[in-house]
Amino acid sequence: MSVDEICALDVPSEDNAVLYLWATAPKLLEALQVMKSWGFTYKTQAVWDKEILGMGYWFRGRHEILLVGTRGKFSPPRPQLRVGSALRIGRSNHSKQPVEIRALIAKWYPEESKIELFARERADGWGAWGNEV
Secondary structure (H helix, E strand, O other): OOHHHHHOOOOOOOOOEEEEEEEOHHHHHHHHHHHHHOOOEEEEEEEEEOOOOOOOOOOOOOEEEEEEEEEOOOOOOOHHHOOOOEEEOOOOOOOOOOHHHHHHHHHHOOOOOOEEEOOOOOOOOOEEEOOOO
16 A cells, blocks of 8 residues: 555544554654554654664664554553563564564553554454455
């Protein structure tokens, strides 16, 4: 899908919601555009250190960025559950984000409904949206 097509998606979410959006370094501006077009306001980010060098033109990428945005009123995780912003988790299959992040989100927000867009697999307690599930 093009960025414009992704921006035009009618994303199912509550009026008060949080968005965790993966972005690669070369596509950071496009990811922020998507976040804004879906009605979320950028708050912060974390970095996933994949521990393995990948491809790249300026640098050989070893990380992905996890953007965080909110819509309406949505609180961050409770202070005692917060983790550092550099997440060192070894990479597995190509283009597969770590399941540990999904587990963190589920721990932070056990009562809220959750959906993974462009999901490659189904996860307990999560809705899934994508052509691979």
